[in-house]
Amino acid sequence: xxxxxxxxxxxxxxxxxxxxxxxxxxxxxxxxxxxxxxxxxxxxxxxxxxxxxxxxxxxxxxxxxxxxxxxxxxxxxxxxxxxxxxxxxxxxxxxxxxxxxxxxxxxxxxxxxxxxxxxxxxxxxxxxxxxxxxxxxxxxxxxxxxxxxxxxxxxxxxxxxxxxxxxxxxxxxxxxxxxxxxxxxxxxxxxxxxxxxxxxxxxxxxxxxxxxxxxxxxxxxxxxxxxxxxxxxxxxxxxxxxxxxxxxxxxxxxxxxxxxxxxxxxxxxxxxxxxxxxxxxxxxxxxxxxxxxxxxxxxxxxxxxxxxxxxxxxxxxxxxxxxxxxxxxxxxxxxxxxxxxxxxxxxxxxxxxxxxxxxxxxxxxxxxxxxxxxxxxxxxxxxxxxxxxxxxxxxxxxxxxxxxxxxxxxxxxxxxxxxxxxxxxxxxxxxxxxxxxxxxxxxxxxxxxxxxxxxxxxxxxxxxxxxxxxxxxxxxxxxxxxxxxxxxxxxxxxxxxxxxxxxxxxxxxxxxxxxxxxxxxxxxxxxxxxxxxxxxxxxxxxxxxxxxxxxxxxxxxxxxxxxxxxxxxxxxxxxxxxxxxxxxxxxxxxxxxxxxxxxxxxxxxxxxxxxxxxxxxxxxxxxxxxxxxxxxxxxxxxxxxxxxxxxxxxxxxxxxxxxxxxxxxxxxxxxxxxxxxxxxxxxxxxxxxxxxxxxxxxxxxxxxxxxxxxxxxxxxxxxxxxxxxxxxxxxxxxxx
Numbered sequence: 254x255x256x257x258x259x260x261x262x263x264x265x266x267x268x269x270x271x272x273x274x275x276x277x278x279x280x281x282x283x284x285x286x287x288x289x290x291x292x293x294x295x296x297x298x299x300x301x302x303x304x305x306x307x308x309x310x311x312x313x314x315x316x317x318x319x320x321x322x323x324x325x326x327x328x329x330x331x332x333x334x335x336x337x338x339x340x341x342x343x344x345x346x347x348x349x350x351x352x353x354x355x356x357x358x359x360x361x362x363x364x365x366x367x368x369x370x371x372x373x374x375x376x377x378x379x380x381x382x383x384x385x386x387x388x389x390x391x392x393x394x395x396x397x398x399x400x401x402x403x404x405x406x407x408x409x410x411x412x413x414x415x416x417x418x419x420x421x422x423x424x425x426x427x428x429x430x431x432x433x434x435x436x437x438x439x440x441x442x443x444x445x446x447x448x449x450x451x452x453x454x455x456x457x458x459x460x461x462x463x464x465x466x467x468x469x470x471x472x473x474x475x476x477x478x479x480x481x482x483x484x485x486x487x488x489x490x491x492x493x494x495x496x497x498x499x500x501x502x503x504x505x506x507x508x509x510x511x512x513x514x515x516x517x518x519x520x521x522x523x524x525x526x527x528x529x530x531x532x533x534x535x536x537x538x539x540x541x542x543x544x545x546x547x548x549x550x551x552x553x554x555x556x557x558x559x560x561x562x563x564x565x566x567x568x569x570x571x572x573x574x575x576x577x578x579x580x581x582x583x584x585x586x587x588x589x590x591x592x593x594x595x596x597x598x599x600x601x602x603x604x605x606x607x608x609x610x611x612x613x614x615x616x617x618x619x620x621x622x623x624x625x626x627x628x629x630x631x632x633x634x635x636x637x638x639x640x641x642x643x644x645x646x647x648x649x650x651x652x653x654x655x656x657x658x659x660x661x662x663x664x665x666x667x668x669x670x671x672x673x674x675x676x677x678x679x680x681x682x683x684x685x686x687x688x689x690x691x692x693x694x695x696x697x698x699x700x701x702x703x704x705x706x707x708x709x710x711x712x713x714x715x716x717x718x719x720x721x722x723x724x725x726x727x728x729x730x731x732x733x734x735x736x737x738x739x740x741x742x743x744x745x746x747x748x749x750x751x752x753x754x755x756x757x758x759x760x761x762x763x764x765x766x767x768x769x770x771x772x773x774x775x776x777x778x779x780x781x782x783x784x785x786x787x788x789x790x791x792x793x794x795x796x797x798x799x800x801x802x803x804x805x806x807x808x809x810x811x812x813x814x815x816x817x818x819x820x821x822x823x824x825x826x827x828x829x830x831x832x833x834x835x836x837x838x839x840x841x842x843x844x845x846x847x848x849x850x851x852x853x854x855x856x857x858x859x860x861x862x863x864x865x866x867x868x869x870x871x872x873x874x875x876x877x878x879x880x881x882x883x884x885x886x887x888x889x890x891x892x893x894x895x896x897x898x899x900x901x902x903x904x905x906x907x908x909x910x911x912x913x914x915x916x917x918x919x920x921x922x923x924x925x926x927x928x929x930x931x932x933x934x935x936x937x938x939x940x941x942x943x944x945x946x947x948x949x950x951x952x953x954x955x956x957x958x959x960x961x962x963x964x965x966x967x968x969x970x971x972x973x974x975x976x977x978x979x980x981x982x983x984x985x986x987x988x989x
Contacts, residue, residue: 276520282507283500285517285524288367291869292320295830296814296821298336298872300529302367306499307506307531308559308582309387310471313372315362316342316409320866324359325376328383329409330390330436331471333429334561334605335533335875339409340427340434345394345465346403347378355448356407356455369528370499378402384496386486388539389470391495396463403447404465406438407455415456417446423458424476430607432546434471437479441466441490466490473537473544473606474551482539506531509578510887514907514926521864523886523905526879530571533875534559534586537606546608548596557582559589563603565613566877568621569835573891574880576628577953580914587625587632590618599648599655600640611655614697614766616644616704623707624894626714628950638715641708645727650697652690652766659684661692664747670733671697673744673752673764689762695734695742696766696833699776702731706779706983707895713986728983731777735787740797741774758806758826759816767819771801771826772833778893781843781981791975795844801826801837802853822861822870829861830871835881836892839900843892843979847946848932848967851903854885855931858905887911888921888961889948893981897950900979901972903931904961917956923963930963933971946972947979 279285288302299319303312312332315325316339329339350358365374372383379402382393396402406415406425413427420443425436440460447459468490470483487495507527512520536557537543543558544551552558564572576583593609594600600618601609619641626634646666649659658666661682665671673694674680680687706728712720736743736751744752744764757770765773774797777784788794802825806813814820821830828834838857841849861870862882869878884890888904904923911919936943939957948959 276515276517278513279511279520279524281504282511282524282527283369283503285520286369286503286507286528287521287525287864288369288528289320289866290522290525290864291873292866294319294872295867295870296818299866300869300873301332301336302372303332303532304367304369304372304383304385304499305532306385306387306502308533308535310535310537311385311388311390312532312535313383313385313390314339315374317359323361325362325374326359327407327409328381328392330469331434333434333607335563337605338429340429340471341425341436342405342407342409343392344405345376345379345381345396346405347376347396347398349403355403355405355457356450356453358405369503371496382492384492384499386495386498387536388472388482389468389486391466391468391487391490391492393492394465394467396460396465399463401460401462401465404444404458404460404467405455406458407453414451414454415449417444417456417458420444423456424479426476430546432473432544432549432607434473435476435479436469436471437476437483438467438469439483466492472539474539474542478539478542485540503528509912510883511910511912512906512908515905518864519886519905522858522862522868522882525864526882526886529873529879530574530876530883533561534589534604535561536585545593545596546606547593547601550596552592556588557585558592559586560604560606561875562586562601562605563612563874563877564617564621565603565615566832566874567880568617568624568894569832569877570880570884570891571876572621573624573894574883576625576630577911577913577950580628580630583625584630584632587622587630590622591633591637594637594640598640600637600644602655609655611653614650614652614693615700616641616650616708617700619644619704619707619711620894623710624891624897626711627895627897629954634711635715638711638717641711642720645701645705645708645724649684650701651684651686652693652697652762653686654684656684661685665698665701665730668733668749669698669727669730670745671695672747675746675752676754676763691762693762693764693766695744695764695770696768696773696776698734699731699742699773700766702728702777703779705730710895725983728779729783731780732783732787737787740788740793741770742776743770758804759808759813761816766833767817767831768828768833769817769820769826771804772820772828772831772837774801775837775840776833778836779895779981779985780983781840781893783983785844791844795841795846795849798837798840798844799849819871824857824861828871829857830869830878832874832877836890839890839892839902842900842946842972843981845973845975845978846969847901847972848969850900850946851931851933852967854903855928858882858885859928888923888959892979896980896985898947898979899950899953901933901936901946901948901959901961903933904963911953913954913956917954919953919956920958922958922960924961926961926963929965932964932967934962934964934968935971936961944972944974945977945979
């Protein structure tokens with residue numbers, strides 16, 4: 254009897270704990286945002302807990318290695334580009350270190366609290382609070398000593414200067430990547446110049462008051478522009494008012510998606526991910542004018558000018574997500590790209606604040622623009638089309654390079670594949686970045702096939718039929734690197750011979766971008782139909798997709814990551830931690846086995862993501878990884894940007910409602926969903942049976958309800974009809 258009672262008690266306790274872990278309704282999404290999730294990188298870069306207004310210039314984040322670093326070395330007054338340069342380092346000091354190293358001193362911190370709209374922490378002998386407006390910030394420092402303390406400002410990028418204009422104003426300028434940032438800092442109480450070092454350069458101010466309030470603005474135009482922006486945005490030293498305004502901006506942004514049900518962990522993951530989707534692009538228009546590094550001029554304009562976009566990372570899901578949530582803003586981002594092209598004559602790869610950064614590979618601006626046009630967004634396509642075309646035909650396609658065609662590009666244009674080198678063969682083309690990036694020959698072929706397909710869609714819209722034929726032909730070049738006996742995309746040399754003696758698990762950047770052959774086996778988003786045919790049909794393709802998740806790495810992990818450090822979050826050969834893998838679990842929908850997508854998705858999210866500082870299995874990349882989570886946890890994903898449909902996956906919440914423009918709503922309801930009940934038994938769209946595992950962007954933006962009945966066992970019949978599979982064909986026409 255006692256044993257029975259004990260079992261009942263334990264069962265009741267466990268049941269109670271499980272129920273307490275679920276949240277029926279989220280009234281305030283901000284309460285579930287944890288900016289520190291992923292703050293310690295699994296292998297590469299950690300996330301940074303930025304305080305900012307969504308998609309605005311000021312991004313405040315402590316300068317340190319990661320969240321395990323016991324010291325903060327500066328509070329940069331802004332981050333100029335995601336994970337890149339910060340400018341104007343600031344740090345309060347209660348005392349000058351006894352060893353005299355005031356310029357290098359860090360601060361041990363405690364009781365730190367990061368939110369999207371504000372920051373606070375205890376430092377050694379003082380504490381700090383911070384919040385911000387779009388282009389300005391405000392901080393309060395409380396010193397424990399009645400004698401006050403010190404305020405250290407330093408230049409973080411080598412060149413710059415500070416000037417104490419008077420006892421209540423400090424100005425500064427800092428050079429980075431050939432351009433300048435300017436700052437105007439105002440203090441509520443007088444400060445005194447304690448010491449400076451023009452060689453570093455740095456400046457140390459002292460104050461005799463315990464409470465210091467400072468406000469500042471950043472400009473990329475001039476110090477005077479920083480002054481006028483500061484007067485406009487933060488005219489007084491009222492931190493609470495600024496923080497409440499910042500909080501309201503985040504309530505609006507996060508409130509665009511409302512969820513019900515789900516575990517507290519999943520809700521924290523979801524809203525923390527949605528928060529990260531607003532870090533960039535950022536609007537650098539300073540109330541009627543902006544400086545553009547694309548022509549090094551100041552432009553007069555009332556339109557937003559957005560910079561800081563890493564398209565290789567963000568075209569997959571961040572831009573498609575923002576197309577749903579903020580279509581007007583997405584149009585402004587695209588129009589900014591149009592202006593950049595007019596200013597410099599090149600469509601940027603990564604449009605960062607200091608100009609075009611030719612990072613990574615591919616002409617993904619074409620994909621982004623094709624996806625946007627297919628979803629009804631408006632921008633001046635005619636003005637930029639030549640630039641998109643030139644990116645493919647006249648510019649080099651090599652990784653991390655800008656400039657004219659090389660001999661390798663000419664070879665690709667003539668033969669339809671990038672020639673690879675044999676192991677040990679010396680590189681002969683000087684434009685190839687050695688020794689690390691190398692040729693990446695196979696993944697360049699697949700990447701540009703996709704981009705050329707996207708360019709064909711845009712050419713069709715403009716009535717350029719000759720270009721349509723040209724780019725559709727190039728869109729099929731991926732077939733030239735498909736090796737039938739291996740069943741995957743494989744490197745071949747300039748003579749057309751396959752490279753031998755290499756293991757598809759361990760081939761490096763000589764052949765593939767950041768991942769191995771198994772990942773790029775599926776890198777044909779624009780023509781999954783053609784890829785499946787190459788593989789021998791749906792049954793054979795499904796076997797290969799199953800193998801992807803089963804084949805293991807046999808060498809020690811430290812050796813594997815010496816070859817492929819970006820391929821983190823490995824499940825078999827599937828690399829969750831890197832963008833080329835995001836769409837892969839959804840390919841089962843295209844094979845008529847969507848129940849496997851549902852199974853894979855639930856396993857991947859449950860096992861690879863957590864609401865801890867270790868919670869992200871790879872580089873987050875400023876919204877790249879986070880947008881994947883937002884889409885996937887809602888229950889669908891845009892497998893092929895450029896084809897305006899969404900593949901249905903496995904929802905994590907009983908309801909997820911997107912508040913669309915025009916007071917419309919689109920809701921995904923998952924009746925009975927849980928960790929075990931991950932399989933879709935049946936579906937209805939707006940009350941009508943849905944026998945396909947996808948829906949269109951038009952159906953989403955019209956508003957409505959997608960209702961899914963969930964169960965613990967797979968329903969292998971649902972959405973298995975070959976006639977109902979999602980579209981992904983080189984011959985797809987978005988206009989039809």
